[in-house]
Amino acid sequence: MMTLTFARPFRAAALAGAGALALAACSSAVGDTPEDGGTVDGSSISISVPATEAGVNPHVEFAERYMAEFPDRTVEVVELPGDGYANSTRTQLQAGNAADLIYVTPGAGNPQSLLPFAEAGFLESLSGTSAESTVPASSAALFGSDGEIYAQGLDLTVIASVANDTAMAAAGYALPDDFGALLASCADVQADDASVYVIAGTAVPNTGLLGISLAGARVYAEDPDWNMRRAAGEVTFADTAAWHDTLEAVIELQEAGCFQDGAEGGDFGTITVGLGQGTSYAAFIPSGAAEQLATETGSEFSLHALPGATAESTTVYASVNNALALTSGSKNKAAALAFLDWMAQPENLAAYGETSGNLPVGDLDPADLPAAYAPIADFIAEADYLPLPNQSWSSGEVYNALGAGIQGLLTGQTTVEDVLAAMDAAWDK
Amino acid sequence: MTIKKPTAESAPPAAPHQPRPAESRAQRRFHAGDYGSWWWALPALAMVFCIHYLATAFGGYYSFTDWNGLGPATWVGIDNFVAIFNDPQMAGAVRNTLVIAIVFVVVANVIGLLFALALNRTLKSRYLLRVLLFAPVVLSSLAVSYVFRFIFAQEGALNALLEAVGLESWQRTWLADPTWAIVAIMTVLIWQNVGLTMVIYLAGLATVPQEQEEAAAVDGASMWQRFRHVVMPGIQPAVAIATTLTLVNGLRVFDQVMAMTGGGPFGATDTLATVVYRETFAFGRFGYGAALSLTLTFFVVVAAGFQLYITRRKH
Structure with missing residues (x-):
């Protein structure tokens, strides 16, 4: 028996289209020199994610688009077996050989949840970076503590x-x-x-x-x-x-x-x-x-929506359930931050939401909702939804x-x- | 047939005393059996110690901590063991483990022995049948379990067969039935391992002289008497090996449970091994999982030792 994970929605490619990013524009929590995090140009980073059950992993395609836009940068996506992902990640973090960026879920309710990793000092703070724009204020406690956030949201998952x-x-x-x-x-x-x-x-x-x-x-x-x-x-x-x-x-x-x-x-x-x-x-x-x-x-x-006792009590859940975190042991922090910054651009978030089948994080225009969301469009448009509760168990x-x-x-x-x-x-x- | 000891009369005349040629120190040590001393095995022993026992000792250490796989471990004494014996799900896991192990030992050995007796000598197609019966042993237990998962599924082959022969009332969700799920797992376990016990018993039967059986038959012994008093004593070492192997495999059963039921429904098929996996790797409770592993090891060692003691005494 396994606990709930939302790695499975990662199965479609993400589209690119962001302009070139100067690292100076990214007010990152870490520096961009070889001494404190490496350089961006000519850099190489790794991302560890759960393997998809079918098709191409969206992170692979997203990485390819990033490399197409920045030919001098390399992004290697390491796909780990889904049911062993959390354990493999723990082992790698403990051994100091984890990827630069790792897939995590918010809160502490899942084996790959980010809070235990952050509390153990294995994640780098992303406060002050573009990651902040991907974390809803109501979910900030699930992304960190003491005013710091440790992951960047990828999309908004609706549970209905x-x-x-x-x-x-x-x-x-x-x-x-x-x-x-x-x-x-x-x-x-x-x-x-x-x-x-x-x-x-x-x-x-x-x-x-x-x-x-x-x-x-x-x-x-x-x-x-x-x-x-x-x-x-x-x-x-x-x-x-x-x-x-x-x-x-x-x-x-x-x-x-x-x-x-x-x-x-x-x-x-x-x-x-x-x-x-x-x-x-x-x-x-x-x-x-x-x-x-x-x-x-x-x-x-x-x-x-699953009907409640009355139509008025009916509700849906919507949360940022998928995220990427920067590991403390990364030797390519500047390059990893540049990648995160590129992903956080609205057009890339929108593309990611489209391809993952979820919704993009950030402000949502009801007119842009996919047809599949029509029956619950009012909930989304009015932000009348609840965060997935088990994230904070x-x-x-x-x-x-x-x-x-x-x-x-x-x-x-x-x-x-x-x-x-x-x-x-x-x-x- | 007896072997006569040589008597003084029959013994060949002793050779005249020949002085042994002078030997080097090394040669003298060789003849004295000094070579092949225990310390020759030191490198291998050191590797076994480091790789096997030291790693186990570290696991033993973690069983007294609350380590979650991240950061330092905190010593908690015997808290994990206290928690294990106070955990209601553990009682069910221990019971399931013992039931599976005992049923597996008895049924797999009885069926394996019957197949071995049937395919020992006379049947012309015995070599082909031996291969067919042994084939499941070489298959991946996970692959076999997934195949059986489809067979036992609600829309699976077993329910379809029952419907075809008019036994719809026997149809059920086999792997979600609290009673039948564990039976399904034991069925797969036995099906896959009968070939192994059969081969072990065939090897044992090969050591029983055919003349003894024939002599017993001439003396009027029935088939059962020949089996009980001639064959069984002869294959006692094979019995010890087969029952020990099946007992150990039964106590640590994991693949079949994880692939077919995941320990469900509601823990009805949980075993110590599956709980170890879940607590350690799904929940990240490495300290608790290590304590569970130590407990499981203790179970296996005690049970295997007891079983070996019984079979040796009979021998």
């Missing part, structure tokens, strides 16, 4: 259900606006040998995302500071009624037949097949997958306890109370 519009239209079905109507609709869909949702019951990252999605309307829309209060010891999962409601909702969805047959045995392949073939209408996967699915199946996909073990616990609820092996107690225990480790 990805739905096959073509299949739903063919069946004459539309996702309801409230949870009660959703439950009521599942039996009819099931009677047509389909399911409203397809989940990977054996994959903790997916069951965890289901739990997080359900918690949006029930926990975090009502109390956006719940994580802070949990960290302060004012509340626990077990004594929060909204968390009970969240896990009870999983059982209600299962009993109403909203999941595919044998949901507890599903894996990510099940999601791909079910969603792609239209035998299931929606799934809880990162937003970037919508574009890839559309390309591969020819169907139309869009993002839908104490560790990945809490998310694992949630995902594994939902597995247990689906198979009847455990109870809501036991799952919440396990999440509290994981938080306090």
Whole structure:
């Protein structure tokens, strides 16, 4: 069982187009001389990222575009196996041979989260650089501490259900606006040998995302500071009624037949097949997958909020989940900063968002939203969204306890109370 | 058949005493067996010590720290071991590990022995059948496990077969069923290793003289009596080897669990090895993971020692 990662959306190329950057324009935290970070012209840097499961890694293409624009500079992208990425990165950081730039996720909730790396002194501060423009103010605490930031955001990932519009239209079905109507609709869909949702019951990252999605309307829309209060010891999962409601909702969805047959045995392949073939209408996967699915199946996909108890309580998550950090041990800091600065240019961020299937960080013009985001355009346009909550959980073990616990609820092996107690225990480790 | 000891009458006459030619010191040491002294093995021993035991000792050290893979480690005494024995998920992992190991030892050895007996002598196609039965042993356990994962899937071959023969009521999500998931894992483990135990028993059977079995048969011993009193004592060393190997492999089972269930559903197939992996590499709790590894090593050493003691005593 693994914890949630959002490395997978990295699968499309990024487009270039930025003008040449003078390092002097980059008010970097480190210098640009050979003594304190090397030179930029004729430089060579390395970037370590999780390998993509299919296709060309977008970082490879992004690096190629950078090198095409600056022929005297070299960028080597080192792809590490996705499931071993965090461990490999830890080992390399500890050994002092990590790449100049490494892929990280904000907060402390994932194995490759940046805060533990920064606290151990393995990351260089990016405060005062163009990286600051890529970090939303509301997420600053997830990118560093004491006023410093240690990573540069790449794109904005929206967490909502990805739905096959073509299949739903063919069946004459539309996702309801409230949870009660959703439950009521599942039996009819099931009677047509389909399911409203397809989940990977054996994959903790997916069951965890289901739990997080359900918690949006029930926990975090009502109390956006719940994580802070949990960290302060004012509340626990077990004594929060909204968390009970969240896990009870999983059982209600299962009993109403909203999941595919044998949901507890599903894996990510099940999601791909079910969603792609239209035998299931929606799934809880990162937003970037919508574009890839559309390309591969020819169907139309869009993002839908998971209905809350009422339409008004419905919400979505949107966070900068993917980032690059500069390692303290880098001998090419000036060149690495120049690359980061180039990536932070609005046109490059926009290109990166387009190709990753996510949204660009920074100011968003609703008119520029991709068609897939139309059903949740109001949330995005009004910035009415929540940051992904598990980023600020104490560790990945809490998310694992949630995902594994939902597995247990689906198979009847455990109870809501036991799952919440396990999440509290994981938080306090 | 007996061998007569030479008597004084039958012994050849002793050769007249020949004075030994003068030997150098080195030659005398050679004849005295001084060459091949223990210190010749020192380089190899040093390498084994450094690579194997020293590394293990470092792992042992980390088991008494809270190291997270980053920065310095802090000594926490036996806190990790206390946490292990207070962790409810560990009880399930230990139970699963023991169940898998015991069932694996018994079933893989019984089936392997039966195949060895069946393919020992008379069957004409025995060489081909031996190859076919041994083939899974050389396959990657991960590859085999992924193949079986598809077989056991909801839309997999097993459920399709059950439907084809009218046993729809037997269909289930095998790898997500808290009861059947561990059975599926043991099935794969046994299927892949039966060939290994078969080969070990075939080697053991080759040392049992055919004449002894024939003599027992002439004396009126039944097939079971011949197996119990002639064959089994003869293959006792093979039994010790096969059961020890399967016990150790069963206790440290990892590939099949990770590939098929990842320890799920809800820990129903978690073993000590998978918990070690998850705590160490997924959660970065290297100190805790090292303590778990030490615990697993202790399990394996004690169980293997106990098993060897039993089989040696019988021998």
